[in-house]
Amino acid sequence: MSVSRRLATIALVGRQNAGKTSLLMHLTGRTQHPVNFPGSSVERSEAVAKVADGHLRIVDLPGITSLEALSPDEEVALGWLRGGAATTSEKEGGDGPDAICAVVDAAKLGVELGLVVQLARLGKPIIVALTKVDVAGVTIDVAALARELGVSVVPVNALTGAGAQVLLTRLSAEVSTPTASAPRLAPVDLDVLVKAVTTPIVGERPALTDRIDAVLLHRVFGLPILALLVFGIFQTLFVGAEPMMGLIEDGQSALGGWIASLVPEGALQSFLVDGLVNGVGSVLVFLPQIILLMLFVSLLEASGYMARAAFLLDRVLSKVGLSGRSFVPMVSSFACAVPAVLATRMIDNERERLATIAVLPLMSCSARLPVYVVLIGAFFPSSQAGIVLFSLYGLGIVVAALVAWILRRTKLRGSHAILMMELPVYQRPLFRVVKNQVWAASREFLVTAGTVIMATAVLIWVLSYYPRPAAIHERHAAERTTLVAELATLAAGLPARAEVEALLADVDTRERAAYLEQSFLAEAGKAIQPVFAPAGFDWRTTVGVLAAFPARELVIPTLGILYSVGDVDPGEFDIASLDGAEAHRNEGLAGRLRAAKQEDGSPAWTSLSALSVMVFFALCSQCMATLGAIKRETRSWRWPLFVFTYMTSLAWVMAVLVYQIGSALGFGGGS
Amino acid sequence: MLLENKSQFWLKDTDMVENAYDAATGTPLDRERAGASLRVVSVEGDDAIARRLIDLGFRPNTEVRVERVAPLGDPIQFRLHGYRLALRKSEARRVLVMAR
Numbered sequence: 001m002s003v004s005r006r007l008a009t010i011a012l013v014g015r016q017n018a019g020k021t022s023l024l025m026h027l028t029g030r031t032q033h034p035v036n037f038p039g040s041s042v043e044r045s046e047a048v049a050k051v052a053d054g055h056l057r058i059v060d061l062p063g064i065t066s067l068e069a070l071s072p073d074e075e076v077a078l079g080w081l082r083g084g085a086a087t088t089s090e091k092e093g094g095d096g097p098d099a100i101c102a103v104v105d106a107a108k109l110g111v112e113l114g115l116v117v118q119l120a121r122l123g124k125p126i127i128v129a130l131t132k133v134d135v136a137g138v139t140i141d142v143a144a145l146a147r148e149l150g151v152s153v154v155p156v157n158a159l160t161g162a163g164a165q166v167l168l169t170r171l172s173a174e175v176s177t178p179t180a181s182a183p184r185l186a187p188v189d190l191d192v193l194v195k196a197v198t199t200p201i202v203g204e205r206p207a208l209t210d211r212i213d214a215v216l217l218h219r220v221f222g223l224p225i226l227a228l229l230v231f232g233i234f235q236t237l238f239v240g241a242e243p244m245m246g247l248i249e250d251g252q253s254a255l256g257g258w259i260a261s262l263v264p265e266g267a268l269q270s271f272l273v274d275g276l277v278n279g280v281g282s283v284l285v286f287l288p289q290i291i292l293l294m295l296f297v298s299l300l301e302a303s304g305y306m307a308r309a310a311f312l313l314d315r316v317l318s319k320v321g322l323s324g325r326s327f328v329p330m331v332s333s334f335a336c337a338v339p340a341v342l343a344t345r346m347i348d349n350e351r352e353r354l355a356t357i358a359v360l361p362l363m364s365c366s367a368r369l370p371v372y373v374v375l376i377g378a379f380f381p382s383s384q385a386g387i388v389l390f391s392l393y394g395l396g397i398v399v400a401a402l403v404a405w406i407l408r409r410t411k412l413r414g415s416h417a418i419l420m421m422e423l424p425v426y427q428r429p430l431f432r433v434v435k436n437q438v439w440a441a442s443r444e445f446l447v448t449a450g451t452v453i454m455a456t457a458v459l460i461w462v463l464s465y466y467p468r469p470a471a472i473h474e475r476h477a478a479e480r481t482t483l484v485a486e487l488a489t490l491a492a493g494l495p496a497r498a499e500v501e502a503l504l505a506d507v508d509t510r511e512r513a514a515y516l517e518q519s520f521l522a523e524a525g526k527a528i529q530p531v532f533a534p535a536g537f538d539w540r541t542t543v544g545v546l547a548a549f550p551a552r553e554l555v556i557p558t559l560g561i562l563y564s565v566g567d568v569d570p571g572e573f574d575i576a577s578l579d580g581a582e583a584h585r586n587e588g589l590a591g592r593l594r595a596a597k598q599e600d601g602s603p604a605w606t607s608l609s610a611l612s613v614m615v616f617f618a619l620c621s622q623c624m625a626t627l628g629a630i631k632r633e634t635r636s637w638r639w640p641l642f643v644f645t646y647m648t649s650l651a652w653v654m655a656v657l658v659y660q661i662g663s664a665l666g667f668g669g670g671s
Numbered sequence: 672m673l674l675e676n677k678s679q680f681w682l683k684d685t686d687m688v689e690n691a692y693d694a695a696t697g698t699p700l701d702r703e704r705a706g707a708s709l710r711v712v713s714v715e716g717d718d719a720i721a722r723r724l725i726d727l728g729f730r731p732n733t734e735v736r737v738e739r740v741a742p743l744g745d746p747i748q749f750r751l752h753g754y755r756l757a758l759r760k761s762e763a764r765r766v767l768v769m770a771r
Contacts, residue, residue: 065723065726065727066722066723066726068719068722068723068726070719070720070723105754107753107754108752108753108754109752109753110728110733110751110752110753111726111727111728111751111752111754114726114728115726118726136753137753138753190730191730191732191733209755213738213739213755217739217741217748218742219739219740219742220742222741222742223742223743307757310757311741311746311748311757312741312742312743313743314741314743314745314746314757314759315741315743315744315745315746316743318745318759418720418759418762419746419757419758419759419762420723420724420727420756420757420758420762421746421756421757422754422755422756422757423748423755423756423757424755
């Protein structure tokens with residue numbers, strides 16, 4: 001921190017849903033910075049609040065139910081809470097709080113005050129912030145409560161921020177004269193205390209929350225409503241993000257074209273256009289989906305519905321050692337694993353969260369679809385297309401369940417998934433909270449895109465661009481000169497002229513292919529091909545697989561170049577191209593793949609090898625953006641490395657199994 | 672009723688709670704059906720989960736209502752101390768209850 005000495009520190013402590021996050025925002029009036037507890041991935045957010053005589057550092061701890069930890073991450077937060085202010089180390093987060101602000105939900109005094117009593121035993125000054133007084137359904141005698149507890153009780157409205165200033169003043173006074181309120185909580189019976197200070201509001205209608213739950217958690221309709229909601233979100237992710245994604249792609253090609261017009265043809269131009277602009281663009285294109293998904297996830301969480309979804313589906317996910325809380329990230333991952341990884345923040349159990357993150361990339365994301373579409377279209381009759389596509393999605397789900405099951409019994413064993421989850425009162429999401437969450441997720445994604453992913457894109461570009469032997473250029477330049485000369489002899493409008501023009505374009509494509517074929521990347525592909533031979537990949541497919549490690553959809557343009565059909569824009573492939581107008585675009589690549597021969601004259605691709613390639617793509621970790629997100633979320637390289645290793649090995653094993661078993665059964669012949 | 676027994680159990684260790692309620696038997700909370708209004712007798716065991724259940728409000732004499740069972744049969748939604756809590760059957764069975 002830039003401040004020379006430490007600021008007086010207040011810990012915001014309370015159970016989940018008590019309103020801590022909103023309260024912190026009202027106390028400090030600014031965006032909080034998520035900070036890690038040293039040496040762990042447990043997060044707290046903190047911010048500095050201005051008070052009359054200086055500043056207060058306010059730290060929002062993760063929700064706490066009791067001072068006894070059930071999980072390692074709870075222990076981290078509790079350890080900090082117990083730490084003495086006197087033993088402060090200047091190291092970030094090494095200190096403990098000077099005072100505690102216990103955030104208490106007025107509707108649940110009977111259970112919340114139990115935590116206050118436990119906190120009092122820490123021997124630090126305590127102030128109680130009483131939230132949700134207006135929706136508690138009872139009237140509370142605040143003065144009596146303060147008297148009985150022996151500490152200050154300040155009613156605050158976490159939504160409007162009313163009372164936040166009073167609370168700040170009291171907190172500030174508390175830390176400047178700490179002796180003033182050594183908590184003198186006498187052993188009182190909580191039930192008696194609650195009875196003494198609350199008066200039920202008579203004649204109140206059944207709470208709105210109960211009426212909503214009667215529908216949303218209905219024995220028959222609950223699950224269909226959830227399915228409909230998820231379907232709607234999923235559809236919006238695909239459809240709603242499309243125009244924005246189109247804009248980004250257009251902007252990317254416009255920028256590329258503009259640079260190409262300024263910079264002379266050559267290494268620099270290719271680096272800027274193919275390396276930088278394309279590399280960053282292929283990542284940026286996910287931003288609209290990320291913003292939309294984080295918006296939905298944040299709204300679901302803030303409104304209180306997320307806990308209901310977890311309640312409805314917990315049974316299914318408990319079978320593999322996860323809980324209902326993993327559901328939304330899992331579904332999101334069918335669109336894109338990157339926001340899904342960010343969405344796992346809502347899972348409070350760290351091991352469960354890690355297990356979820358580890359299996360999320362197995363869900364077939366939207367970037368796998370172009371690969372499936374091209375290969376199914378080329379090698380499977382349309383009558384089988386649906387079942388093959390469905391099986392590939394199913395494969396991801398089944399493998400994810402197995403991996404989660406194994407992880408929860410090995411590396412991530414321990415704290416067996418317990419569901420002790422409050423179903424909070426429904427409320428209107430606070431705009432600023434939602435906005436902050438969406439912004440934080442987007443910003444982190446952009447930072448990753450700007451660093452790790454760009455570096456990888458540049459590396460792949462270098463490997464695919466170099467070396468550039470002059471012989472290739474001279475051979476094609478000569479061809480071009482001949483064709484241009486021929487073109488000059490032909491009058492405009494002649495059919496022969498169009499033919500020559502096509503030949504001319506073909507020279508460019510073949511030149512690119514010739515360069516690529518002897519590039520470092522191709523050399524690597526040929527060297528590595530024996531590894532993929534048991535899976536039925538030829539060297540060009542192997543190069544495609546290698547080029548696809550930064551982003552799996554890169555395989556389409558790479559195969560396009562290697563099989564010499566010119567540039568194929570991965571953006572052209574979507575569900576719509578499974579049929580109808582755009583189908584002919586795919587025919588080029590699909591046709592070439594079917595016609596391609598290996599050196600010995602046998603077909604390079606069969607329906608079996610296509611299936612093997614698709615299985616590989618279904619399971620392989622080929623997305624730098626996802627690995628980057630996992631790194632950011634787990635704060636270590638261990639998890640992205642683990643995910644990359646297990647997925648890639650699994651993909652190879654499964655592809656080999658498919659190809660070998662298929663060959664043994666006699667499916668290996670023609671297509 | 673709820674407030675007649677002014678025990679100070681919440682300050683004591685759970686084994687004392689158990690001793691105090693040894694005589695009283697109850698049925699496990701996971702066996703109760705939706706709509707049942709119940710009173711907590713005790714929480715079985717004195718491990719971290721038992722203590723957490725107590726911290727969540729399952730103190731002796733606490734009123735608990737079974738609100739609903741999830742469509743797939745687990746978990747169960749309870750209402751106690753004015754809030755709504757979901758527990759899996761595996762944890763709910765640690766709470767022993769009596770009809771109110």
